[in-house]
Amino acid sequence: MSLLEVSNLSKSFSTRRDLLGRRTGWTHAVRDVSFTLGAGECLAVVGESGAGKSTVGRMVLRLIEPDAGTVTFAGEDVRAAKPARLRQMRRGMQMIFQDPxxxxxxxxxxxxxxxxxxxxxxxxxxxxxxxxxxxxxxxxxxxxxxxxxxxxxxxxxxxxxxxxxxxxxxxPKMIVCDEPVAALDVSVRAQVLNLLRDLQEELGLAYLFVCHDLALIEVIADRVLVMKAGEVVESGTTSQIYAAPSQDYTRALLDAVPVPIPRGARQA
Ligand SMILES: Nc1ncnc2c1ncn2[C@@H]1O[C@H](COP(=O)(O)OP(=O)(O)OP(=O)(O)O)[C@@H](O)[C@H]1O
Ligand SMILES: [Mg+2]
Incomplete structure (x- = not known):
């Protein structure tokens, strides 16, 4: 059993309403997404803007209620938890956002x-x-x-x-990191990323690491989930994805990599 098990998670948002306030348009933000995350492991969720990455992260913590699917954390059904129990469970699963x-x-x-x-x-x-x-x-x-x-x-x-x-x-046993360094100056990104990696090692943390920048995740992620338009289009170990991306979409994400951070770069 993995620390986190996510099965067939889906979420739509209504985007338009008619004159009577009835919902007429829907965005399938997340469609049938499944994955597991082991204790102490880092899974990166990558994809272009609007791919559904943050929605997945928020549904895992039930900050957004899924339309369908299951989330199991440490063997317990997150979606079935009553408010008091959910509060207790959230001790074990935390979140870091893009904008501190x-x-x-x-x-x-x-x-x-x-x-x-x-x-x-x-x-x-x-x-x-x-x-x-x-x-x-x-x-x-x-x-x-x-x-x-x-x-x-x-x-x-x-x-x-x-x-x-x-x-x-x-x-916590797990932290959902939603683009934790994207809003930071390029010069401090590597430092904060290295801190996250060191903490992961020291404390045995698992990370669900949402990121659109594949260069960043190479140093921290064990596995990668590639999302496009709400769906998982590719997944594998980080080295597999880097060495041989099977999708043009993933290749484009890799090609778009701007400033790589050297592996093992360490600053005070
Ligand atoms: N609260 C909401 N109401 C309506 N639509 C939403 C809401 N949250 C997200 N969406 C839509 O769901 C889709 C996925 O959004 P999400 O924020 O999960 O993408 P993302 O991959 O995190 O993108 P980014 O890289 O820009 O953060 C987008 O089309 C977005 O507009
Ligand atoms: Mg996002």
């Missing part, structure tokens, strides 16, 4: 943002929560002097590190 500016509360200090999940999910006292936040921020390379700062005072790369620390607070 919008995922962090501007009125909350860095330390409080990282400690906040502990308020909801544990009975640790304030001092213990603080210690845990300091430890996590240290792990992601954010120094003690930033603890009392607000998001507006941090760079995009620093903010994404804070968002990563916050995602780690409850010791």
């Amino acid at each position: 500016h919008s995922s962090l509360d501007p009125r909350m200090t860095v330390a409080d943002a990282v400690a906040e999940p502990l308020v909801v999910h544990t009975d640790l006292d304030r001092a213990a929560r603080r210690r845990r936040a300091v430890e996590l921020l240290d792990k992601v390379g954010i120094g003690a002097r930033y603890l009392g700062r607000y998001p507006a005072e941090l760079s995009g790369g620093q903010l994404q590190r804070v968002a990563i620390a916050r995602a780690l607070t409850l010791e």
